[in-house]
Amino acid sequence: MTDPSIFPAGAPVSGDDKHLRILSTTDLAGIEISLADVVATVEGAYRTLHAGRSDNPRKLTVKPQDGHSVAYAMLGRDGSRDVVAIKTSYKHGLDKSREEQHYYTSLTVYDDVTGLPLAMMDCSRIGSLRTPAVSALLARECAAPGARSALVIGTGTQGRLALPFLLTTLPDLDRLMLFGTHSEGITAVREQLRSHFPDREVEIVTDLRAAASAADVVVATAGGHTPAAVEAGWLEPGTLSVLVGHGLAPSTLHEAGRVIATSEAQMHVTGTDMADADGKFPPVHAELPAVIAGVAAGRHSAKERIFAYNSGLVVTDIALGHRFAQLALAQGLGTEVALWR
Template identity: 60%
Template structure:
């Protein structure tokens, strides 16, 4: 067997900061394709997404996470590191940093070290769009988005890219600046298309009963809490952040998770009163691989639990790094020379 000899490496590393990544535009279709391929490859083991490691001091002033993974579609290995310092639970003093270090697993060379903020704002709504494409009821026309934060702002462009037949889009949020940002992002993607902004919680309840797809991305302070009996038969509810009451999880006909293990760790706010949590009926990777269907019937109410997968960070990060390198962006540092 011939011995693999990696290409010579000059000892440098491309570093991509927030300002570099902010200048890059990725088409929603390209992001959706990248995360779809990375998640599908989990089913055959070429993508690998182990559980994250975490550390926290006794006084809980900070929490740190490390996630190692491999995107089998692109053959890229990476580690994502996240550090959050919040000693007084005061947003004005919060410090939160995330980085992704990418390595090419075909050539054995490093690709880039990059800030993760832009990556998260793209991969999360892209995965929600994939879940909607695979699990929404047939002939879906109406979608409701709850929340206007960072991950919400690409949600509608991603969603209508995955499901172009959607013709009624509803939005509930409490931040005027956030609402304006969501509308601005969507107008840039789909000029001339409208989004209905819901004025209050009564309108939200009505909208939840009309929507084929509900995507909940709000923060923990949201007053929104859509109940299971508000949803019509066949509705798909995608849980990213907050905005759905526990009943939507507890009474769902079927639960699809991006990761059953991560859902078990982070979905405790959806548990029954006795503390038990339903297990996932299927994972998205198996749906994409065709081993299980996205839904069993048109009348099934489905809860899709969208927790972060490092393989999707890797897929989007590699895509951004590729475009940045082609444009000559970033700073090259002699890290290993």
């Protein structure tokens, strides 16, 4: 476990006004960081945002009419770290199988005290950590008291760390279920769980309806081609359902007793498949930053069925990306490029 005191939040991590440190996928893969550290970093970003010290504008989206690709651009500022960053995300082949798709995402960070560039990095590992950490925070704040069972739908990038992060914030979970359709993904989920919690086992389920009705927490991370679509009527009173990708039917949102979102505005941008026939959404009762700050309730009763929408806020990518840049510099990782010379 890394010691956060080694790297103060606003500590500079790079260089001059001529060079940019490039952190590759390989550079970032070798950096060790605990799940608890990731959760704490993401939670801190939410608290700073709610306090009004950070900026997280609505993301920009570009998508062709035939829907074969999608691109996002997200600009933000972290007020506790005094950094500004822009994240880009581009996925091509949405009409094809997972193996045929292309996906690229990057984060470029600038020091807002010195005005110098800090680093440009592949953002895939940051996203693979940040997203399940957010789901775990949603579960901590919104799951019914005494929640003991969890179901994860999907075995892709976001599904593989979902259970370890859930156990980080809800250590009393004693039944862990997984619904997946890709054997290699199921193997990867098992390996990740064993790596972080070697004494825990995951139960592979094929009857999605029975598993959903037995789960206190359902986290849907599947891709767009998944056959999974959990209906509201399958869920018991008190169930928390968290949507990250796909795997939940729109009824879980529209028939929920309470709706929580990381960002209501972003849910309206990226969650259009959950809208009703008129393209409308039910109102969001609270956003996660306010819940974490303690000014809004995650739930009001143990029997309340809750739908939570997990869309990325760039301030969480900035905080985690900045942390990785600090750790990378300490280990001498990355390549300095004379970009502006």
